[in-house]
Amino acid sequence: MKIAIVSPDLYTYGSMVIGGILRDAGFDVTLTKNVDATPNADIILLSLYSTLHLLDNRIRDFASQCSKPVYVGGPVSAYPDIVLGELDVDAVIIGEGEESTLELLNNGISEDISGIAFRSDDEIVQTEPEPAKIERPLPLIPDDIENQSIRGANVYIETHRGCIGACGFCQVPKFFGTRIRSRSIEDIVLEIEEFKRCGVRRIAISGGTSSLYQYKKSVNVNAFIELLQAIAEVMGKRNVSVPDIRVDYVNEEMLHAIHDFTMGWVYYGIESGSDKILKTMRKGVNSEKNVYAIELAQQCGVKVAGSFIVGYPKETIDDYQLTKDLIEDTFLDDVFVSIAEPIPETNLSDLVLKTDDSENPTFVKHEGEYKALKLTESEARCFDLELHAQMCRSVPNVLTDQLYNACLFDARQQGSDVRAVTGLLQKYRRK
Ligand code: SF4
Incomplete structure (x- = not known):
């Protein structure tokens, strides 16, 4: 067939x-x-x-x-x-x-x-889904995989499934469960060798949050280090990255391994500088923990990218200001800003459905300093935070017209996408 x-x-x-x-x-x-x-x-x-x-x-x-x-x-x-x-x-x-x-x-x-x-x-x-077996044959790798770039990597590979986190905007725990199921290093290495043979030059590790590899009641530091070392031996350290680390599941030893066996970056989901919003997001960490993890990585010589979410329900202008302050204080090496997207069946989607459009920053008209640009409040915060981050990075970017327009375009695009997703959610609202 x-x-x-x-x-x-x-x-x-x-x-x-x-x-x-x-x-x-x-x-x-x-x-x-x-x-x-x-x-x-x-x-x-x-x-x-x-x-x-x-x-x-x-x-x-x-x-x-x-x-x-x-x-x-x-x-x-x-x-x-x-x-x-x-x-x-x-x-x-x-x-x-x-x-x-x-x-x-x-x-x-x-x-x-x-x-x-x-x-x-x-x-x-x-019918009810059941978890699949974590062992499987080698993937079907297309001939032109080497031309693909997802944030610089040709492919994101899976080392484990599940996440012990409960972030309200994320669908990973519900999709893959909260029990971590890890693949063997032998299987992962065989797969990476096959990807390399098919032309892949850069690999990123996905799977919830990377440092949960072989997690059993606590982080398995040795397994994580062994994993990175094994992947680096195949790909070369400059061609391996470990996006998505939770700030509360990383320590000095792991950061040194990230420094020694990967391209030397961590990507933390910082999300907000406001403890109130972090709680609403169910992040399970506060701002102090976020800042500690950033500084620890910097002390270990690891570059830090942070991702942030704006426009969460009930995010006030004061909450947003705390996020700006955190970015100003921490000298991140890169920053990604997203408008809160209510993926259906997540806690965030429930919150959004309970929020009237007149109070949802995704729909509320921005009346502040960017009023002339006709943005929504979420778009204005996204745009403003992207500009702010460019100037607060460890190596600040010069704000050219091109950069300004790119940030504005991105904010508008995200705003339009999130409105479309919210509209879909509202259409299928459970009675
Ligand atoms: S830690 Fe990452 S993968 Fe886990 S629930 Fe939070 S956002 Fe999702």
């Missing part, structure tokens, strides 16, 4: 993993990023990682024009009712789809398969 996996615009790691499983199970599998043509296949697996994909006309047209069955998987599968409501597809493969995909392809749609959703008459039938 011919199967086409379609992963719009980029080859996600998950689509490559599923491709490898199907290849080894005897299917004739192809993997493509192209949604502008219908692939020649008996069944199409559409891999979607963003809520915005459900509103993307290219993807909506692709799904409705396919004459063959289309099954959707990926992070959007956490809200199958919205997927089935928005896209003309046959089924959704919920959560970790490795095993249910095989069953679905072998047996067709049935209530006996765990972790799928489909329409039956006017109802949506949904």
Whole structure:
């Protein structure tokens, strides 16, 4: 049977993993990023990682024009009712789809398969997903993987699944669970060697938060260091990065390992300078812990990038000012700013649904210093924080017209995307 996996615009790691499983199970599998043509296949697996994909006309047209069955998987599968409501597809493969995909392809749609959703008459039938096995065959790696760049890496690989955090804006704990399931170093190294053989030059480690590798009641420092060392031996330290470290699950020894066996950066989800907002976000840390972790990394010679979220429900101008102050005080090496995006089925999406648009910064008109730019409050904070961060970085950037316009464009784009996602959420609001 011919199967086409379609992963719009980029080859996600998950689509490559599923491709490898199907290849080894005897299917004739192809993997493509192209949604502008219908692939020649008996069944199409559409891999979607963003809520915005459900509103993307290219993807909506692709799904409705396919004459063959289309099954959707990926992070959007956490809200199958919205997927089935928005896209003309046959089924959704919920959560970790490795095993249910095989069953679905072998047996067709049935209530006996765990972790799928489909329409039956006017109802949506949904079966409970189960965690997949963490061991699997080598992924299906496309020939042009070397041309892909996701924040500088050709691919993000998975070392473990799950996260012990409970951040309200994140879907990882619900999607992969709160128990950490780690792959063996041998499997990870074999996979990286295969990626390298196929042309990959830069690898990043994903999987919740990197330092939770082999976590069992506490952080396993030795396993984390051994992991980095093993990956660096294959790729070379300059070609390995470990994004996404929680500030409360890192110590000096681990930071030295990041310095010695990777390109030497950590990416902390700082999110806010306000303890009140950190609590609302359920981050489980306060500002003091954030600042301590930043300074510890800097003392270990590791560069620090921080990501921040603005426009969270109930974020006041004073909360926002605390975020600006933190950025000013900490001399981060890079800063990423996002407007709070309510991914369906997260705690943030519940908060947003309880917030009237007239009080939601995503919709409230900004009346302050950027009034002439006609921004929403979230957009204005995003724009202002991006400009502020450029000037407060360890090596400040000169504020050119080009940079100013790029920050403004990004803020407007994010604002428009988050409004679209919020609108979708409101459309499917549970009565
Ligand atoms: S620590 Fe990271 S992966 Fe875990 S819940 Fe928070 S944001 Fe998500």
